[in-house]
Amino acid sequence: MAQIFAVDVRGCKINIRRSGQGEPLLFLHGAQGIIGNERGLAALATRFDVIAPDHPGFGLSDSSDSVDDVGDLALFYLDLLDTLKLDRVHVVGQCIGGWLALEMAVTSSARFKSLVLLNSAGIRVKSVPRGDMFICSEAELLKLLFAGDGAAEWLQSWRATPDLEDIYDRNRAAAAKYSWSPRLCNPKLDRWLHRVDVATHIIWGKEDRVIPPAYADALKGLIAGSTVVTLSDCAHLAHIEQPQVFADQVSQFIQRVAP
Amino acid sequence: MFHLMPYAHLDMSYTEKHRAAWVVLPNTYFDPKKGHELYNRYLDELEMAAELGFDGISVNEHHQNAYGLMPSPVVTAAALSRRTKQAKIAILGNAFCLREHPLNIAEEHAMIDCITGGRLITGMVRGIGAEYFSTGNNPAFSHARFQEAHDLVVQAWSKPGPFAFEGKFYHFEYVNMWPRPYQQPHPPIWAPSTGSAETIEWAAHPSRKYTYLQAYSPTQSVARYLNYYRECAQTMHGYTASSDQIGWSTPVYISDTDEKAREEAKPHIENLFNRYLRLPFEMLFPPGYLSSKSLKNMRSHKRSVSGQEHTIDTLIQQGIIVCGSPETVRKQFMDTHRLLGFQNLLCLMQFGTLPRDLTERNIRLFASEVMPALQRLTDKEYAGMEVRAAE
Numbered sequence: 001m002a003q004i005f006a007v008d009v010r011g012c013k014i015n016i017r018r019s020g021q022g023e024p025l026l027f028l029h030g031a032q033g034i035i036g037n038e039r040g041l042a043a044l045a046t047r048f049d050v051i052a053p054d055h056p057g058f059g060l061s062d063s064s065d066s067v068d069d070v071g072d073l074a075l076f077y078l079d080l081l082d083t084l085k086l087d088r089v090h091v092v093g094q095c096i097g098g099w100l101a102l103e104m105a106v107t108s109s110a111r112f113k114s115l116v117l118l119n120s121a122g123i124r125v126k127s128v129p130r131g132d133m134f135i136c137s138e139a140e141l142l143k144l145l146f147a148g149d150g151a152a153e154w155l156q157s158w159r160a161t162p163d164l165e166d167i168y169d170r171n172r173a174a175a176a177k178y179s180w181s182p183r184l185c186n187p188k189l190d191r192w193l194h195r196v197d198v199a200t201h202i203i204w205g206k207e208d209r210v211i212p213p214a215y216a217d218a219l220k221g222l223i224a225g226s227t228v229v230t231l232s233d234c235a236h237l238a239h240i241e242q243p244q245v246f247a248d249q250v251s252q253f254i255q256r257v258a259p
Numbered sequence: 260m261f262h263l264m265p266y267a268h269l270d271m272s273y274t275e276k277h278r279a280a281w282v283v284l285p286n287t288y289f290d291p292k293k294g295h296e297l298y299n300r301y302l303d304e305l306e307m308a309a310e311l312g313f314d315g316i317s318v319n320e321h322h323q324n325a326y327g328l329m330p331s332p333v334v335t336a337a338a339l340s341r342r343t344k345q346a347k348i349a350i351l352g353n354a355f356c357l358r359e360h361p362l363n364i365a366e367e368h369a370m371i372d373c374i375t376g377g378r379l380i381t382g383m384v385r386g387i388g389a390e391y392f393s394t395g396n397n398p399a400f401s402h403a404r405f406q407e408a409h410d411l412v413v414q415a416w417s418k419p420g421p422f423a424f425e426g427k428f429y430h431f432e433y434v435n436m437w438p439r440p441y442q443q444p445h446p447p448i449w450a451p452s453t454g455s456a457e458t459i460e461w462a463a464h465p466s467r468k469y470t471y472l473q474a475y476s477p478t479q480s481v482a483r484y485l486n487y488y489r490e491c492a493q494t495m496h497g498y499t500a501s502s503d504q505i506g507w508s509t510p511v512y513i514s515d516t517d518e519k520a521r522e523e524a525k526p527h528i529e530n531l532f533n534r535y536l537r538l539p540f541e542m543l544f545p546p547g548y549l550s551s552k553s554l555k556n557m558r559s560h561k562r563s564v565s566g567q568e569h570t571i572d573t574l575i576q577q578g579i580i581v582c583g584s585p586e587t588v589r590k591q592f593m594d595t596h597r598l599l600g601f602q603n604l605l606c607l608m609q610f611g612t613l614p615r616d617l618t619e620r621n622i623r624l625f626a627s628e629v630m631p632a633l634q635r636l637t638d639k640e641y642a643g644m645e646v647r648a649a650e
Contacts, residue, residue: 068400134545135282135392169554172546177399180391180547 002036002045002052006060009076009083012067015060016084017052020045023113023254024086027052028077030095030121031133031175032145032237033059033167035157040239043247048090048254053080055100057174059167070096070122070178070186074103081111090254094118094239095211096179102189102196109198114258116250117202117219119211119236121184123193125218130184131209134176147207147235154240184211193222199257200226203249205234205241227253260308260622261317261351261508261605263327264301264335265535267612268293273534280537281324281389288325297328300615302335304622306342308608311626314634315347315380317605319451320354322386322393326535333367340375348375351451351472351508351605352382356401356408357394362434365412369440377441382449382472383409385458388543399547402457404428409448417444449506449603454484455553463491465498470603472506478578478595481507485599489644502638506603507595510580510610513624517583523617524582525571531611532569532579585628592633593640600641604633 002019017036025048027041034041034052044050055073057063067076077100081089090113093101098120105112131144142151158168179185200223204216213230220228229249231242238246266289269280277284305316318335321327329335332350339348348371355361372379385405391398407426411434414424420435440446450462451472462469471488473481485505492500510528514520540558549557567573574580581591592604606625609618 135541137278137539137541166551169546169551173399173551174547176397176546180397180399181395 007080007083009079012056012064012076013062014056014080015054017041018050020048020050022048023090024049024051025090025092025250026077026081026086028091028093028097028100029055029058030093030097030119030236031171031179032095033171033174035154035164037157038239039243040246043243044092044250047247047251051084051086051089055096055174055178057177058171063174063177068177070099070103073100073178074107077104078111087111088113090114090116090258092116092118092250093120095121095236096175096184098122099179099184099186099189102193103186105198106189106192106195109196112198114254115196115198115200116253117200118238118246119204119208120202120215120219121179121211122186123190123215123218123222124182124185124187125215128212128214130211132183133210134172134180144209145236146241147205147233148241150241154237190222193219194224196223196226199253201249201253201257202226202228203238203246204228204230205236205238206230206232207235210236260305260313260315260625261319261349261607262301262305262335262609263319263321263607264297264329265531265609265611266294266325266328267297267614269325269534269612271530271534274537278537278539279389279542280326280535282392282542284325286323294328298335301609302338302342304609304615304618305335305339307619308622308626309339309343309346311622312630313346313626315349316343317349317351317380319351319382320384320386322390324389324535333364333371336371336379337367337374340371340378343375343378345378347378347380349380349449349605350382351380351449352384354384354386354390355412356405357386357390357396358408361408361412361429362415362431362436365415366436366438368446369416369436369438372440372442372446373438375441377446379440379442379446380449381446382451383412384451385548387453388545388548389538391545391548392542397547398545400428401548402550406461413445413448416440416446451506451508452484454480455549456487457550457553459484459488460491460495463488463496463500463504465492465496468492468500468504470504470506472508472603472605475509475579475607481578482599485601486644489600501602502596502600502641503602505599505601506605507599507601508605508607510582510607511588511621511625512580512582512608512610512613513585513588513621513629515584517587520583520587521571521575524580524613527611527613527617528571528574528580528582529569529611532574535611585624588625589629589632592629593636596633596636597640597642600638600643602636602638 002017054061098117099122234242318332421433424431449470452458512524
C-alpha cells in the first residue's frame with residue numbers, strides 16, 4: 001500500500017504517494033494528474049521506491065503563486081528533492097511531467113540517475129498536429145487519451161466521489177495554468193536539449209493523439225544517446241493503459257544503464 | 260441601445276459540420292462584401308438610436324466568431340464618435356487583460372473621450388471563455404490579470420506620469436499617457452458580466468462602485484446577481500448601492516401587438532440563441548476560467564438546461580428576452596425596475612438575423628413608446644430589497 005503524506009516545501013503543501021522498495025524513482029505526472037489506482041505505478045513499486053507527488057495546484061497539493069509555469073516547477077522540484085533529502089533519483093515523466101523533467105535536466109542533470117520520458121510534452125514539432133485536450137468534449141478527450149476501451153473505467157473512477165470529481169476539475173485547471181500557451185511546450189527548450197547528459201529512454205503510446213509518436217522521434221534526435229520504444233494498443237497514458245509493459249520497459253532500461 | 264453586429268448572412272447549415280459559431284467556425288463563412296454592408300447598416304442603426312434620443316449607444320468585443328463582428332469595439336466606437344452629438348458611447352466591454360499592452364486600448368479610449376468631449380463609458384471585461392482559445396491567453400490567470408490590467412489602466416488615466424508600473428503580468432518603465440481622458444479622473448467604468456461572483460464582489464467594492472451590468476439571463480438569475488451586488492455593497496462593504504450602479508442588458512423586440520411581435524422576432528431570436536450562441540461548455544468555460552465553486556454552479560445550471568433548443572416562448576417565459584406590444588414591454592421594464600432597481604438598461608434591438616426594416620421599426624417604437632417612461636424612473640420607484648424579500 002502506498003504511504004500518502006504531505007510535505008511542506010517553502011510554505012507550499014505537497015501531497016505525495018510513496019510505495020515500494022528499491023532505488024528512489026520520482027514519477028512526474030502529466031495533465032491528468034494521479035488518481036491513485038494507476039496499475040503502472042503499482043507495478044513499478046515492486047522494484048523501486050516510487051515517489052509520486054501531486055504538482056502544485058494538482059490533486060491535494062496547494063497551488064502556489066510563485067509557481068506559474070513549468071520553468072518554475074522545475075526549480076520547485078529541486079526544492080522538493082531537498083525537502084525529501086533525496087540526492088539522485090530515477091525520473092519518469094509523463095506528458096507535462098516529461099516536460100518538467102526536461103526543464104530540470106537541461107539546467108543540470110546532477111540529481112538524475114536516469115530519465116524516462118513517457119508521451120512527453122515540452123517541445124513543438126512544426127507541422128505535426130497535436131490534439132487539444134482543452135477545447136474538445138469529454139467524449140473526444142477520451143478518444144485522444146485512450147487507444148482501447150479503458151477510457152470509461154478511468155473516467156468512472158474520477159466520478160467515484162465528489163472529492164475526486166473536484167480533483168478532476170482542479171487538475172484540468174492546473175494543467176491549463178502550466179501548459180495553455182504555448183500549448184504543451186516551451187518553444188526554446190529544443191535548443192538546450194543537448195544538455196540532457198543522462199541516460200534517457202523514450203516510451204510512447206503509438207495511438208497518442210494528444211502528442212503523436214513523431215514527437216518521440218524528434219526527442220530522440222535532440223537527446224544524444226536516447227532510445228525509443230513505441231507501444232501498441234496504447235495512447236497517451238501508458239502507465240494506465242499498458243501498465244505491465246510500461247513498468248517492464250522502465251525497469252529493463254534502468255537495469256541496462258544503471259545496474 | 261446595444262449592438263453585437265452579428266454576421267447575419269451566416270449559412271445556418273454550418274451546424275452540420277461545426278460544433279460552434281466560435282473559434283472553430285472557418286472564416287471562409289464570412290463574405291467581406293456582405294461584411295461591408297453589414298457594418299455600415301449596423302452603424303446606421305446605432306446612429307439612428309442616438310438621433311432618436313437614446314441616452315447611449317453601445318458596442319462590445321468578441322473574437323473569431325459569427326455572433327459579434329467587433330474584435331475591436333474601439334473601431335466602431337470611433338466611427339460613432341463623430342457621427343453623434345449627445346449620446347454616450349459605451350464600450351461594454353473591452354477586454355484589456357487579453358492584450359499584452361492594455362495601455363494601447365487605454366490610449367484609444369482616452370482619444371475617444373477627448374474627441375467626444377467626455378461621452379465615453381468604458382466597460383472592462385475578462386472576455387468570455389472562448390476568447391482564451393482565440394487569443395491564446397491563459398484562462399488560469401484570467402481574474403488576476405483582469406484586475407492588474409484594470410489597476411494599470413486606471414493609474415495611467417488618473418495618475419501624473421511618467422511613472423513605472425511593476426505588476427505580476429505587466430511591466431512598464433514609462434507610463435505617461437498622452438492624451439489624458441477628457442473626463443476626470445477617468446471615464447465611468449462599468450463591469451459587464453454573465454454573473455461571476457468574483458466580478459460582482461470586485462465591482463461593488465467602495466473604491467470602485469462600478470456599474471454592474473448583467474448580460475442577458477433568465478429573470479431569476481438577473482434578480483439573483485443584481486441583488487448579490489446590493490448585498491455585497493451592504494454586508495461586505497457597508498454602504499447602500501444606488502440603482503445607477505445596477506444595469507441589465509436584454510434583447511428587446513416590439514411590434515404592434517404581442518402576437519405580432521412574437522411572430523416577427525421568432526426566427527431571428529431563435530437564431531441568436533441556437534445558432535450564434537452555439538458554444539459547447541468546454542469552449543465557454545475553459546479550465547481555470549472559473550473558480551471551482553463557480554464551475555460547479557455553472558455545470559449544474561447548464562446540465563439542467565442542456566440539450567434543449569430555445570424557442571421564443573421559452574425565452575419570453577424565462578425573461579431572457581423582452582418581447583411584445585409597447586404596453587407589454589413598457590410594463591415589464593417598469594415592473595422589473597420596481598423589483599430590481601436598475602437605472603441602466605441596455606437593449607439589444609437587433610439580434611441574430613433580424614433584418615434592417617424590423618430593426619429600425621423596433622428602435623423607433625422603443626424610442627417613442629417605451630423609452631420616455633423609463634427615462635423618468637429613479638431610485639424612488641425601486642421597492643428596495645427588504646420589501647421585495649417580504650413579498
